[in-house]
Amino acid sequence: MIEAKNITVQIGDKKLVRDVSMNITPGKFSVILGKNGAGKSTFLKTLTGDMKKTSGEIFVEGRRLESIQYQHLAQKRAVMMQNATLAFSFTALEVVLMGRTPHTHGFETPRDQKISRECMKQVGVDHLMDRSFPTLSGGEKQRVQFARMLAQLWDRIEENSSCCLMLDEPLSSLDLSNQHTIMHLVKCLSRKNVAVLMILHDLNLAAQYADEINIMKDGRTFALGTPNDVFKPEIIEMAFDCPVHIMQHPHYQCPLVIAAKKEEKSFLSAV
Numbered sequence: 001m002i003e004a005k006n007i008t009v010q011i012g013d014k015k016l017v018r019d020v021s022m023n024i025t026p027g028k029f030s031v032i033l034g035k036n037g038a039g040k041s042t043f044l045k046t047l048t049g050d051m052k053k054t055s056g057e058i059f060v061e062g063r064r065l066e067s068i069q070y071q072h073l074a075q076k077r078a079v080m081m082q083n084a085t086l087a088f089s090f091t092a093l094e095v096v097l098m099g100r101t102p103h104t105h106g107f108e109t110p111r112d113q114k115i116s117r118e119c120m121k122q123v124g125v126d127h128l129m130d131r132s133f134p135t136l137s138g139g140e141k142q143r144v145q146f147a148r149m150l151a152q153l154w155d156r157i158e159e160n161s162s163c164c165l166m167l168d169e170p171l172s173s174l175d176l177s178n179q180h181t182i183m184h185l186v187k188c189l190s191r192k193n194v195a196v197l198m199i200l201h202d203l204n205l206a207a208q209y210a211d212e213i214n215i216m217k218d219g220r221t222f223a224l225g226t227p228n229d230v231f232k233p234e235i236i237e238m239a240f241d242c243p244v245h246i247m248q249h250p251h252y253q254c255p256l257v258i259a260a261k262k263e264e265k266s267f268l269s270a271v
């Protein structure tokens, strides 16, 4: 669905992303991991067209990203950026209805209303419908934004046509239960012809749900493969500069990563 070939992004003399390639395909749940500043969001922003690449090529269903009309793109690809804010006091339902904009001709229909309400129900935020979006908690906002993406792709999902979800740290404000609810929902969507690309910081959530993981370091792909391929102590320790223990999960067929205690003396130990 989305093919990124040898993407490089340079600002001034700094290379933020270096020669990264990835295929985001329907039926596959892809995750990008990496240290702070590794280049994850920059890479994702080039895939969405929000940031200019210096070199490389991006194809959406075989066509160059730059040649596709924005509305056409928005009908089949939904994006959730990190800490997206809204300046105006829309209700939560109005925010979800925004997901229907690529499908309307300037005004929404009763069907758009019905779809938006259903998406809020699916995500468990229907009780927040009439609340002013800026007054919601961080986690409530993230779940409402997720419902907005679902509303945007609803028609494609219903028809079982291919479409794409791109999410930058969508779980950063969610509690344990809601993290797994969203990950389970995304996994189910990926099995319904949705191509998923998600940036995460939680290695164990990635290990449990992802089909493919791209670990980035210093703007490059450091390791790419299944959770079992990339979750090796030598890879994780080098990518994150952190000693780890990796074992088989006692209940699931995936690795389990535990950070080892840091031994070096901290500044606080001198106080």
Ligand SMILES: Nc1ncnc2c1ncn2[C@@H]1O[C@H](COP(=O)(O)OP(=O)(O)OP(=O)(O)O)[C@@H](O)[C@H]1O
Pocket: 011, 016, 034, 035, 036, 037, 038, 039, 040, 041, 042, 043
């Ligand atoms: N517009 C910009 N101008 C200069 N440097 C930038 C710009 N945008 C990002 N950077 C730098 O590029 C590097 C990669 O940033 P990016 O946001 O892609 O990292 P990330 O892997 O998503 O990090 P995090 O996990 O902290 O969100 C960082 O060092 C960042 O400071």
